[in-house]
Amino acid sequence: MRFLAYLNLLAIILIAGGLARHYEGTKFAEPVNRSASHEASPDAGAPETGSVDMASVGLRASAAAPTQEPPEENLADINPADKNPVEEKPAATGEPLPHGVPLVNPRLAAKTPSEIPAETPAETGTPEKEAEPPLVLTVLTEGDYPPFNYRNDKGELTGFDVDLAHALCDRLKAQCSFETKPWEALLPALKSGDGDVVIASMLIPSAPRAAPPHEEGIVFTGAYYSTPGHFAVQKSGGFPASAAGLAGKRVAVQAGSVHAAFLTHHFPGVEAVDVTTLKDAEQALAKGKVDYLFGDRNALLRWLRTDGTCCRLAGPDYDDPSWFGQGAGIALRSKDEALRKRMDTALASLVADGTYRRISSRYFSQSIY
Template sequence: MKRLILASAALAVSAGMAAAQDVVRLGTEGAYPPWNFINDDGEIDGFERELGDELCERAELECTWVTNDWDSIIPNLVSGNYDAIIAGMSITEERDEVIDFSQNYTPPDPSAFAAMSEGVDVESGVIAAQTGTIQAGYVAEQGATLVEYATPDETIAAVKSGEADAVLADKSFLAPIVENDPELVWAGPDVALGGGVGMGFRESDPELRETFDAAIQSMKDDGTLNELIAEWDVSTQF
């Protein structure tokens, strides 16, 4: 109980420090279910929409949502088009050189290969991945032929059309696609990449990062973050 009281006090203090910012704009891709996507009503939905709304409520911040293409999501954060990224972004040393991250709000999610045949050579074949992802970096480092696409849907289409032998992406993204498409199968072993998924912030906004850090920690402490992870099946639990 004492731990929860102290966490709540820290959250209140950090929220007060961020109070000068009237509206916090949260940037997401809106094209990576179940993490974030646009629903039938044209609204941002998914695990991160629910998570972001809860974090803002706990931090007593008014938040709005902004969508942005993945390949420019970090540059547009830095240039001020929104105040934080919450878009299934894995924490990596390379990204951390440009922006600051919150603590992770999911543990590292396994990456997996999906293909039209189980026998595809994922080590030296043609592998599709979304531009600017840790999966694209992994494929390039391992020596396979990397073909990059702007959206995750395009990576799937590349495999279906024969432009790529397999796609490498978060398994939580690929799982419902493989399950519902009889032509797609898993190929090769899963790959552990990154340090979990976190929120991204400008390096000039440490107080805002600390505010959301405290809110994330409060959700970890009371178990609601694990409940949300299980509800959306985006990762293993903490």
């Protein structure tokens, strides 16, 4: 019996080896008879009854013959639950994905960082600030009041007022042009729009000083120079430390001026020598006919810088505004309040950085601010 068992085992091995050689190279998907002990019928065109199509076992996605291309699936008909849970790796940067859509932004494709356009204000949401137009001003002046505004030997407009106006325009980054008009026509021209500012040593309206009437629609900046009274004396002479020391002294003064009234009111002990003009007073002091001269400080500074080499200023400024006013200001239309503030700010900066003092030194022996 044991011999028969060994014989049957040997027969099974031989039959299995024969079948393996017979079906060597056969495709897995081709129809194969379930019974391994029978050869397939050579003329069979289809599997026999009871045979199983191996392609149908676990391979339902390939129901057609293996030699045909699988039908293209409609992505919209696929149930998301049936999709492969393993996420497909994206193609390399710049290469299209399987569905044909490039991975990179086509707006930035093939551009280096330096080639990428900057965002426009519309993209960032920040509106572009429009550049402010340049300030354009027409400056009105008289042109006949040296050393403040006048024409030199070449016919060029010059003077302290003119030089200061140029400095103000530069500080304001304004484009300025100049027009000269008679004194009495300056304010009417400003009001009618023929000019934007008047810079012509025009005194800020004040009761005690000769000044244009405070017309409606006209405003002034702060003073760009002051107009105090001052004494002058010969360089070899002295000056008393108090008003009492002037008692009995001869003082030249222009008759009928605010300076004559101030001298009489504040120094009753002096001997006032009335003269017709300031020039007459200057000559009287230079020749020693009087001990002192009292007059407008700025006019005296101009005289001392040119012809008054004999003399000097003495004592303090007498700048009581109830007598000598608030000084000279720049006139503007009242509606130009913003421009007036800008003018005041620019003037303060010229004083602070020394520009004002340098301009003063061209015409006077010291600053007249």
